[in-house]
Amino acid sequence: MLSTDILIVGAGLAGLAAASSLKHRGYDTLVIDKSRKIGGRLASKRIGRAQFDYGAQFMTAREPLFLSLMDECESRGLLKQWFSSRQGDKQIHPRWCGISAMTDIAEYLASSLQLRPGYQMAAIKRASNSWSAHICSGEIIKAQAVVLTQPVPQILDLLKDSGITLPVNIARRLTGIKYEKCLAVLATLNDRSKIGPPGGVKFTNGPISWLADNYLKGISQVPAVTIHGAPHFSEDHWHSDRQESGGLLVEAAKSLIGAGISEFHVHGWRYAKPVRVDQDRYLVISLMPPLILAGDAFGGPRVEGAAMSGWRAAAALEHMLRP
Ligand SMILES: Cc1cc2nc3c(=O)[nH]c(=O)nc-3n(C[C@H](O)[C@H](O)[C@H](O)COP(=O)(O)OP(=O)(O)OC[C@H]3O[C@@H](n4cnc5c(N)ncnc54)[C@H](O)[C@@H]3O)c2cc1C
Missing domain, CATH: 3.90.660.10 (Polyamine Oxidase; Chain A, domain 2)
Incomplete structure (x- = not known):
């Protein structure tokens, strides 16, 4: 049986940001994703000699933390400013994109992390002061804490399949996210x-x-x-x-x-x-053992929002584990 301090479900920007921040804070982290590729909705595909970004097209940065990640990636030659403004566009924020594809930033964040692509979580079960994550292949991963970053309807399905009943106010908040x-x-x-x-x-x-x-x-x-x-x-x-x-x-x-x-x-x-996001940047489902939700449904409907949500969830989790 695999075991880790913190299991992060989803290798999109929210999951990767949460995992790298938690690793930096000294926790053993493991990121799983049902897909064989990392990046989630930062998706790129090669067909013959043609290369496509077919999910997110560019990133904008308004928050200093995300801006510093853009600057860091740009100075490492991973990102470039694709354009700054279009005709008639009042916003002049730079639009960043990967040098080879939008997945470049995901690959950069993932490079120092423990990752298991092709691992689809089927259910999560509470075991006294920890969680047991059941993977579709039959494997079980034990973790002190879990961060879920899938799109919210998929999280709701997972929690239902796991027999976890949410308080009415939380269920209402989550079902309202469309x-x-x-x-x-x-x-x-x-x-x-x-x-x-x-x-x-x-x-x-x-x-x-x-x-x-x-x-x-x-x-x-x-x-x-x-x-x-x-x-x-x-x-x-x-x-x-x-x-x-x-x-x-x-x-x-x-x-x-x-x-x-x-x-x-x-x-x-x-x-x-x-189209409708939650009022908070992350959502705590269980304090002990910790179970937190993050992703663009909490931080805002963009790559930046997803990363901000992951980072905020990581800080909250540290507070819960080391009060
Ligand atoms: C077509 C399109 C265009 C967009 N354009 C832009 C844009 O130009 N600029 C911008 O900023 N944003 C854009 N976005 C939005 C942006 O892509 C998202 O806000 C952001 O990437 C979401 O990141 P996330 O980590 O929250 O979720 P995701 O990237 O969706 O990551 C969730 C991950 O969870 C995994 N997963 C799901 N279920 C399971 C399971 N049971 N077990 C294990 N893993 C699981 C998924 O495979 C996925 O990798 C666009 C999105 C799309 C689809």
């Missing part, structure tokens, strides 16, 4: 696109919410675009044939792309971004 869906198209082009610099276009109307040229962004060796379906389009087409829905998005983007599409793949994000 997410929008996103259908993402990863399209390889047979020529350079017509999209102008910096290579990212945001839409407020129509079926598309975002169009990015991964070649202009500097991550793909060959012309390749990411198209994000708008929330209403993604919701309406969620149960339709994925290639057909992707085809509609490709058709809608065709004149903007201005080059032929050689192939495209579609990915569905069921929990893309929380």
Whole structure:
């Protein structure tokens, strides 16, 4: 049986930020993720010579702690400022992206951590002053404390499957957290696109919410675009044939792309971004043994919010373990 001081479920930015902070505070930590890749919704994929960011497209930083992580990664040559402002955009915050892909920052945080990709948590059971985490493969991990960072509906399913009943006020808070869906198209082009610099276009109307040229962004060796379906389009087409829905998005983007599409793949994000977030940056479910929830549903619906939530949860956990 594996054992650790603190088990972190989810290798997205919230889980990785929590784990690196807790490791820094002297705790033995273990991060598990059901996926074989790390980064969660910071997702990148290579198809042939084309490279795509198909989850988060860039990061903004408003909080000093997250800003210092951006600066640190930039000075290490892992991140760059993709662009600072678009025409008509009043905000001038830099938009950072990974030099090779958005997962660069996740890989950097994960490099000093103990990680088990491909480990899906099935249930969590209380065992006197510790937790036993049951992994789908049948393995059990014992931990003094657990941090859960999956999207909230997945956390609620896990707690239900574990027989953990939440107080009514907490259950109400958590069931009130809703997410929008996103259908993402990863399209390889047979020529350079017509999209102008910096290579990212945001839409407020129509079926598309975002169009990015991964070649202009500097991550793909060959012309390749990411198209994000708008929330209403993604919701309406969620149960339709994925290639057909992707085809509609490709058709809608065709004149903007201005080059032929050689192939495209579609990915569905069921929990893309929380539309309603919790009032707090983390949520304590149990004080002893500690069980804490973190993630973008608590810190704000962005990469920065996820990291801030992970860091705050880590500080709270230390306080609980060493009062
Ligand atoms: C299409 C899209 C575009 C976006 N664009 C932007 C953007 O441009 N800028 C921005 O700042 N943000 C953007 N976001 C939001 C941003 O990606 C998220 O806010 C952030 O990455 C969330 O991080 P997290 O750690 O909270 O959750 P996640 O990254 O979702 O991490 C949770 C992890 O838990 C794992 N997991 C789930 N269940 C289990 C289980 N049972 N056992 C083990 N592991 C499990 C998952 O595999 C996942 O890796 C976008 C998101 C999407 C989907």
